[in-house]
Amino acid sequence: MVHWSNRVKLLTSSGTSLIHAVAVTALLSFHQLSQASSCSFLRLSSIYSITDQNSPSPPSRIEARDLRVDSQNGVDPAVARPTTPSPSFSSVVRRVMVGTSMQKYVCPALEPVLRRVVREEVVRRLTHHLGQLPRSPQLQTPSLQLIFTSPLSLPIYTRGKIKDKDDNPLQIQLVRRQCGPSSIISLEPPPRVEIVVLDGDFPFNNDDNWTPKEFSSHVLRERKGKRPLLVGECRVTPREGTASIQKLEFTDNSSWIRSRTFRLGARVSPGSYEGVRIKEAITERFTVLDHRGESNKKHFPPSLHDSVWRLKNIARNGKFDTKLAFAGITTVQDFLKLSVVNQQRLREILGHGMSERMWNETITHARTSNIGDEVYLYHGEFDTVVFNPICQVWGIMVNGLTYALEQLTPQHALDVQTLIQKAYQKWEQLEEIDGASLVRATEAQPSGSIMTPDELLGIEASSPSTAPMEMGL
Structure with missing residues (x-):
């Protein structure tokens, strides 16, 4: 007999719905149990004929044909096909009575068990199938x-x-x-x-x-x-x-x-x-x-005075840190100043080992630094250039007037570029002043006002508002 669970799997795999498969399996199983005795009696009746023991039973058509074949082949039918003695009438009756008792007493006892097993299987399979259905966020999202x-x-x-x-x-x-x-x-x-x-x-x-x-x-x-x-x-x-x-x-x-x-x-x-x-x-x-690696951790955000290896993608004593140190770039401020004045030179120092993605991450991280309010003055023969701490230009003072770099003539702008390069190379010699008052003054004064170098140092005066200008040579 095929196990009921295997029959359910066979029916469901062939496309039959789960409920229908379980119902059919239950009916078939119960039918097999209830008809066990009847099947046994019919099977015995088809094999053995209950007749008077004194009257010989004639051979069936199949047995007569087999005997003719054995006789033609020269084989003694009695030797070739030993006969099995027929069961007695009493033994057949006992089998029928056992089947009847099973149908009357055993099947009713098995019915609750069968119902419970079928119910458990239905619940299990339904739970499995329902668990695979997409969940509705509107119904399942907690408030x-x-x-x-x-x-x-x-x-x-x-x-x-x-x-x-x-x-x-x-x-x-x-x-x-x-x-x-x-x-x-x-x-x-x-x-x-x-x-x-x-x-x-x-x-x-x-x-x-x-x-x-x-x-x-x-x-x-x-x-x-x-x-x-x-x-x-x-x-x-x-x-x-x-x-x-x-x-x-x-x-x-x-x-x-x-x-x-x-x-x-x-x-x-x-x-x-x-x-x-x-x-x-x-x-x-x-x-x-x-x-143990915390002493080498990156700073978010970095300060200008942090070592350059505090930046992303620059490991302490690594190849980038070594190359930068050899070029005199040891702090985040040094890194930013060169990125403003000559970014191409900074890329050459780092070499091809730093990809474009790594470069963007590193320079973006560096630019999150708080640069503060200090400003630096570099005095040329005729002009004074005002810088912020990372060498971005705040303004150019020419003959007592303050200009943005784009306001200069092309020739004058080239001369100022030379001053910017000199200021970068002599950064330690630049004059440092507090830029907070300068910023407030430039924001409060109308454009076109005059500001002399002495006025930048704190003497009350007026000045145009100029934003830092990034240089890329």
């Missing part, structure tokens, strides 16, 4: 959700405090998800919130419609023999919908998992809340580095 209020400050090192991008403690909020801006929700009593570490590959395909079970299945634990992966305030209680995490640290880097990245997650601690589902919060994916 309440935990969120991290700000992105993390990167990079993150082991044993280092985890903070947000503004260098503030992490904050978690409980909000109500709406079509417009989310609103902070305060629950009484407030639920406990647990901070966990997630695999950086979760959620797959950036699908944020995960289930609590899917979220929990991607929570990471520490490696064998290691301390807990996350230490500090791993459980907090939101007050008026907001909770701050003052101290949170990683004890291990992220290099040991396939994605090599982590995410932080926040979920309601089991048993601390009963109500509608509160969706979990996750951060962006990030890499956790060993604290």
Whole structure:
């Protein structure tokens, strides 16, 4: 007999619907059980004829034909085909009675079992098929959700405090998800919130419609023999919908998992809340580095006085750092000054090892520096050039008048370019003044006013407003 589960699989694989397949299988199985005795009796009746034992039973047409064939081949039919003794009448009756008893007593006992098995199979298969149907976000998206209020400050090192991008403690909020801006929700009593570490590959395909079970299945634990992966305030209680995490640290880097990245997650601690589902919060994916490399970490943003290897793609004592140091470029300010005055020369120093993508990343990172308010004056024989700290030109003073570079005649502009080159080469000899008052004065004065070098040093005067001009020779 074919097992009922195999029959269901066979029917469903051939295109029959699941409900129809299970129903047909159940009917066939029950029919086979209920008709067992009848089939046995019919099978016995077709083989054996219950007749008077004194009257010989004539051979059937098949047996007579076989005897003729054996006689023609010279084989003794009695020897070639030994006959099996026919069962007695009493044994046949016993078999029929056993079948009748099975139909009367065993089949009713098996019926509840069969119904239960069929019901379990139907539920299991329906659950499997319904689980493959696309979920409706409108029906399944929870109205309440935990969120991290700000992105993390990167990079993150082991044993280092985890903070947000503004260098503030992490904050978690409980909000109500709406079509417009989310609103902070305060629950009484407030639920406990647990901070966990997630695999950086979760959620797959950036699908944020995960289930609590899917979220929990991607929570990471520490490696064998290691301390807990996350230490500090791993459980907090939101007050008026907001909770701050003052101290949170990683004890291990992220290099040991396939994605090599982590995410932080926040979920309601089991048993601390009963109500509608509160969706979990996750951060962006990030890499956790060993604290032994923190002394070589990049600064975001860098300062002008930082070593040049604090910039992206320039490793400490690496090939780019060595090439720049050989050319006298040791700080971020040196790097930016040369990028303004002669960018092509800077690219030549770095060489072909720095691709266009790497160059764009490095120069963009460098330009996030706060250059401050200082200005520098370089006095030529007839002109005075005003620079900001990275050698961008603020203005040109000619015979007591201040001009932008594009306001000069072509010949005069070439002469000023020479002054700019000399100022770059003699940067340490330039006169430095506080540029805050200069900026305020230039913004307040109408264009075309006169400003002398002495007035730049603090004497009350007027000046046109000129923006820094980037030079590229």
